[in-house]
Amino acid sequence: MNLLYLTFVFPLVGFLLLSTIRSRLTENLAAVIGVGSMGLAALTALYVGIDFLSIEGQGAYRQVLWTWMQVGDFAPAFGLHLDGLSLTMLGVVTGVGFLIHLFASWYMRGEKGYERFFSYMNLFVASMLLLVLGDNLLLLYLGWEGVGLCSYLLIGFYYHDRANGAAAIKAFTVTRVGDVLMAIGLFIIYHQLGTLDIQEILVRAPEVWKTGDMAVTLATLMLLGGAVGKSAQLPLQTWLADAMAGPTPVSALIHAATMVTAGVYLIARTHVLFMMAPEVLQLVGAIGAVTLVLAGFSAMVQTDIKRILAYSTMSQIGYMFLALGAGAWSAAVFHLMTHAFFKALLFLSSGAVIIACHHEQNIFKMGGLWKKIPFVYACFLVGGGALAALPFLTVGFYSKDEILWDEFGTQHFELFWAGLVGAFFTSIYTFRLIFIVFHGKENTHAHALKGVSYWLPLGVLLVLSTAVGAMIHPPLDGVLPALNITPNEEAKHYVEMLSGTVALVGIGIAAFLFLGERKLATAVAQSPLGRLLSRLWMSGWGFDWVYDKLFVKPYLFLVRINRNDIIDQGIGLIPRFARWSHDGVSVTESGRLRWYAASMVLGAVMVLAALIYLSSNFKG
The missing domain is CATH 1.10.287 (Helix Hairpins)
Known part of the structure; x- marks a missing residue:
């Protein structure tokens, strides 16, 4: 376990090499450095994980590398903390991240800035690993800001297009709002508890605060603000769909292995604080419930293959917040892991479709692709089935069913029904995508795809997205508290049957509407109400319009008023008087x-x- 630090050092070294000598590198050598550094990080994580799990009764392992800074009594260490939660995140980030890097070496071949792309990707992973391994909130915040910077660089990778640059700036700006709130939360915690060491915080908080105290409520509200920003939950969710401007492997990395999972990890890691602020914990669940339903409606009308998957990510992260709000910590982390498997599979498969269709992303300009790229079709069926929680066959069923059972067992019935509604719409929009893209008339001539770096990552993720992936269960015993639910096999069987039925009914409705000539779906979409709802959902419920009126326009108005800088002119009177x-x-x-x-x-x-x-x- 003393090699733990190498998990983030390898991708960091890869970033340094690629960023300093990239002008002298060939594409092959850049791929070797970029993908190889991630492979070494994944192998190190595997070795560390096996070593950690082999020690019976091992609670946690701490590795202090050096004292980061010292200001009076404030001396945070540059230290790493490994327990069941961080080990789960370590496996997801390095394992899924390696597969995404491997696929990217094929997908980005021939693109201008190939070396620059992998340098950003390596730095992205290194930052995320610091976030999940940091043993204090200051080091976690360093990784937090690192992934924000890298998301800006990667979303705006094709910077020659102004729209891509605008999407990158939007993502950076919106997530900064959450980051400022999180920083305020850290100030409150340090002022009240005198430390930012995570384990010390979890011990001192119950000693200093009482449940419901104003200080712990404010601190957790600020942490929640940071979490909703990074995890694209209401009201800071508007950046995620526009983030699809980046290359498809970037979308896979953001949605599956890094960034959007950071908010879920933060709340789970500081669960003791949230348990002491029950109103805030209820707010976490409410935010998740509303986000998963609203995102599901928006996904129903999207025409861009990647934007559909983006809204599905927003919805699935909502499921995780739903679980966190009910105190189902283990279920939330389990779904985080399974979601990484099938969402990476879906995004990489969508990248394969885009390449096969000559960089076309409009699903209505595709069609009939199952004959041309049958392997990608199989990947979409498995990944889409996992996203829709197809009963017993896919990994998504087991993690989503655990969340729904925990909601039902803890009598959070409003969250339970919201989860079922979200599952219903997930099934419809997921198989709407599959039926339109792979069935029906061929509208774009697609070509076959080849290459081991194309099919190997997809093959591994395909297997992990089946029931096989559910056999990998996060080792969270003793790390996160278990729910006290009275065993009731009959009720649990009822929940399983209900969730499975909802998924199958949604798939059936999607088949009825979108297989064949799609006359009914077209008629509904072209009706006055259909056009109104389509416009509303297509725009993500108009949040961008509202924010433009509330924040952007007033700011521009103030800028116009102060175009001559009144304050600067006032200060300028002093040198004018002297003259x-x-x-x-x-x-x-x-x-x-x-x-x-x-x-x-x-x-x-x-x-x-x-x-x-x-x-x-x-x-x-």
């Missing part, structure tokens, strides 16, 4: 002896008059 004074005094330097003599006499008279006046007042 005017100088100009006035310099007039007296005329070079005329009579003027100088008269000035001297006048000055002497004024001095004498002042002295006489002062002496007379002094005597009086």
Whole structure:
């Protein structure tokens, strides 16, 4: 386990090499460095994980590399913490991240900036690993800001297009709002508890605060603000769909292995604080419930293959927040892991479809692709089945069913029904995508795909997205508290049957609407109400419009008013007065002896008059 630090050092070294000598690298050598560094990180994580799990009763392992800084009594360490939760995240980030890097070496071949792309990707993974392994909130925050920076660089990778740059700036700006809130939360925690060490916080918090105290409520609200920003939950979800401007492997990395899972990890890692703020914990569940339903509606009408998957990510992260809000910590992390498997599979498969269709992303310009790329079709069926929680066959069923059972067992019935509604719409929009893209009339001539770096990552993720993936269960015993639910096999069987039925009914409706000529779906979409709802859902419920009116337009108005910088002009009066004074005094330097003599006499008279006046007042 003493090799733990190498898990983030390898991709960091890869970033340094690629960023400093990339102009002298061939594509093959850049791929070797970029993918190889991730492979070494994954192998190291596997070795560390096996070593950690082989020690019976091992609670946690801490590796302190050095003291980061020291300001008085504040001396945070640059230290790593390994337990069941961070080990799960370590496996997801390095394992799925390696497969995405391998696929990217095929997908990005021939692109300008190939070396730059892999340098950003390596730095992205290194930052995420610091986030999940950091043993204090300051180091976690360093990784937090690192993934934000890398998301900006990668979303705007095709910077020659202004729209891509705008999407990158939007992602950076919106997530900054959450980051500022999170920083305020760290200030509150340190002020109240005197430490940012995560394990010390979890011990001191119950000693210093009582459940429901204002301080812990404010601290958790601020942490929640950071979480909703990174995990694209209401009200800071607007950046995620536009983030599809980046290359497809970037989308896979953001949605499956990094970034959007950071908020879920943060809440799970600081679960003791949230349990002491029950109102905030309820808010977590409510945010997840609303987000998963609203995102499901938006996904129903999207035409871009990647934007459909983006809204599905928003919805699935909502499921995780739903579980966190009910205290189902293990279920949330389990779904985080399974979601990484099938969402990476779906995004990489969509990348394969885009390549096969000559970079076309509109699903209505595709069709009939199952004959041309049958392997990708199989990947979509398995990944889509997992996303829709197809009963017993896919990994998504087991993790989603665990969440629904925990909601039902803890009597959070409003969250339970929201989860079922979300599952229903997930089935419809997922198989709408599959039926339109792979069935029906061929609208774009697709070509076959080849290459081991194309099919190997997809093959591994395909297997992990089946029921096989459910056999990998996060080792969270003793790390996160278990729910106290009375065993009831009959009720659990009822929940399983209900969730499975909902998924199958959704798939059936999708088949009825989108297989064949799709006359009913077209008629509904072209009706006045259909056009209105399509426009609303296509725009993500108009949140961008609302934010534009509330924040952007007032800001631009103030900028126009202050275009001449009133404050700067006010401060500028000081040097102007000095210049005017100088100009006035310099007039007296005329070079005329009579003027100088008269000035001297006048000055002497004024001095004498002042002295006489002062002496007379002094005597009086």
